[in-house]
Amino acid sequence: MDLIFNSLPLLARGTLTTLYLSAGAIVLATALGVVLALLQLYGGFILRALVEVYLYVVRGVPLLVLLFAMYYALPYANVQIEPITGGIAVIGLYFGAFMTEVVRAAVLSVPRGQWEAARAVGLTTPRILLDVVLMQAVRMAGPPFVNTCIMVVKGTSLVAIIGLADVTYVGKQIVERTLAPFEIFGAVALVYFVICFGLSRLGQYFERRLNYVH
Amino acid sequence: MIDFSFLARVAPTLAEGLATTVLLAVPAILLSAAWGAVVVMGLLARSRVLAAVTRGYVEAVRNTPVLVQMFFIFFGSGYAGYPISGFTAGLIALVVQNGAYAAEIYRGGIRAVAHRLAEAGLALGLTPRRAFRIIVLPIAIRNVIPPLSNQGVLIIKDTSLVATISVAEMTFHARLLADRTAAVFEIFFTLALFYLLLTALFTGAMRLLERRVRIT
Numbered sequence: 001m002d003l004i005f006n007s008l009p010l011l012a013r014g015t016l017t018t019l020y021l022s023a024g025a026i027v028l029a030t031a032l033g034v035v036l037a038l039l040q041l042y043g044g045f046i047l048r049a050l051v052e053v054y055l056y057v058v059r060g061v062p063l064l065v066l067l068f069a070m071y072y073a074l075p076y077a078n079v080q081i082e083p084i085t086g087g088i089a090v091i092g093l094y095f096g097a098f099m100t101e102v103v104r105a106a107v108l109s110v111p112r113g114q115w116e117a118a119r120a121v122g123l124t125t126p127r128i129l130l131d132v133v134l135m136q137a138v139r140m141a142g143p144p145f146v147n148t149c150i151m152v153v154k155g156t157s158l159v160a161i162i163g164l165a166d167v168t169y170v171g172k173q174i175v176e177r178t179l180a181p182f183e184i185f186g187a188v189a190l191v192y193f194v195i196c197f198g199l200s201r202l203g204q205y206f207e208r209r210l211n212y213v214h
Numbered sequence: 215m216i217d218f219s220f221l222a223r224v225a226p227t228l229a230e231g232l233a234t235t236v237l238l239a240v241p242a243i244l245l246s247a248a249w250g251a252v253v254v255m256g257l258l259a260r261s262r263v264l265a266a267v268t269r270g271y272v273e274a275v276r277n278t279p280v281l282v283q284m285f286f287i288f289f290g291s292g293y294a295g296y297p298i299s300g301f302t303a304g305l306i307a308l309v310v311q312n313g314a315y316a317a318e319i320y321r322g323g324i325r326a327v328a329h330r331l332a333e334a335g336l337a338l339g340l341t342p343r344r345a346f347r348i349i350v351l352p353i354a355i356r357n358v359i360p361p362l363s364n365q366g367v368l369i370i371k372d373t374s375l376v377a378t379i380s381v382a383e384m385t386f387h388a389r390l391l392a393d394r395t396a397a398v399f400e401i402f403f404t405l406a407l408f409y410l411l412l413t414a415l416f417t418g419a420m421r422l423l424e425r426r427v428r429i430t
Contacts, residue, residue, distance in 0.1 A: 001410050017339060018299070028307070033253035041273075042428050055412075057406070057410065057412070059367065059407055060367070060371075060406075060410040060412075060414065061371070061406045061409050061410060062371035062372070062373075062374040062375075062385070062409060063272040063371070064374040064375060064377070064385060065369050065374060065385060065388075065402060065405055065406055065409065068402060069398070069399075069402035070387070071408075072392045072398040072400045072401075072402065073402065074400070074401055076396065076398055088296070136415040150276070150277065154277075154278070154280070155279075157279035157281045157282060158281060158418075159283070160374070161281075161377075161378050168279065168282055168285070169279060171282070171285070172285060175285075175289055180293075181285070181286065181290040181292075182286070182293070182294075185285050185286040185289070185290065187280055188282050189278040189279075189283070189286065190279060192278045192279055192282065193274065193277045193278050196276075196277035196278070197273065197277050197424060200277075
């Protein structure tokens with residue numbers, strides 16, 4: 001018990017890093033997901049092909065490999081960015097592909113008839129996209145969006161491997177000194193559980209608030 | 215243009231790890247699919263207690279990273295006096311995590327089967343058990359192949375994590391190579407190609423399976 005108590009300040013600092021990484025990566029992944037999904041659905045041939053290639057690569061390559069590539073390759077490429085920014089970038093780019101799927105499925109779930117109806121009352125294409133399609137898609141996307149956010153939070157644990165001091169990294173450091181793997185990794189797991197379970201509860205709340213249609 | 219001769223230099227080293235990656239991925243996928251079938255029985259159990267306990271397990275593993283689970287099992291087993299290899303710890307963590315996801319996939323696949331089909335079976339005089347086995351299950355199995363295939367790809371990719379508990383699979387070898395040489399772009403490019411190849415082979419096989427069992 002003493003052990004956990006003494007480790008709390010360190011774990012708390014790691015948790016902050018995890019939260020910061022998660023928030024940044026979720027924002028980036030969501031923005032990317034919306035843009036890529038719209039390009040994939042409405043873009044020209046070349047843009048669509050580029051998006052497909054991107055999705056194919058990200059779907060087939062582990063996040064850890066992309067993180068290593070960033071970690072090892074950036075110094076050679078003479079790019080100097082904060083490791084944590086690099087982490088957010090890679091995780092965001094990776095889960096951007098998953099978000100693209102989420103947004104695409106949601107947009108496609110809006111019936112075609114709504115496009116025609118919107119056009120019939122004289123709305124322009126951007127207006128239809130924003131006011132009619134995306135507004136409804138947001139509601140459809142709720143649960144898969146939250147699931148992907150949970151995957152992002154869990155995915156941030158991989159930055160521990162490239163030496164960023166998130167809660168997993170801090171936990172491993174403490175275990176190496178104290179030899180109490182059950183207590184410490186249990187506490188680390190609990191941190192993730194609270195964040196992820198909180199996210200899914202939040203998602204359910206918004207789903208209920210937004211679903212006045214059905 | 216880009217010089218692809220490095221492929222010939224990097225590939226043999228990575229190929230050493232390829233066998234380990236495959237040897238880990240195949241049982242991880244098969245055991246996850248099997249363990250998921252056990253877990254879904256718990257989720258759908260008539261006993262409230264069993265269903266609640268299973269739900270607790272599923273939520274616990276789905277909301278925590280598989281990497282932390284690997285550390286927990288690997289370092290924990292050593293501390294408890296029953297040290298297990300990184301390979302075994304990784305395999306257990308992958309199955310514990312992905313079995314829960316597989317169970318949710320099965321649950322969705324069963325729920326997606328139209329209720330009136332089972333009712334029709336009951337009306338014909340089948341027992342509920344038989345109606346489930348010969349009407350619901352065959353359709354549900356076809357429903358779950360695409361999402362299971364996606365999960366399998368995630369498992370293949372997650373096998374890279376065992377590199378951190380000193381299992382010499384592909385990513386581990388790539389990292390050793392990157393530490394020793396300056397050809398990091400080439401190394402990770404080749405490594406990514408290897409993973410793309412593995413996942414493409416797997417999804418291809420799953421698509422064949424899907425086509426074979428399709429009801430026309």
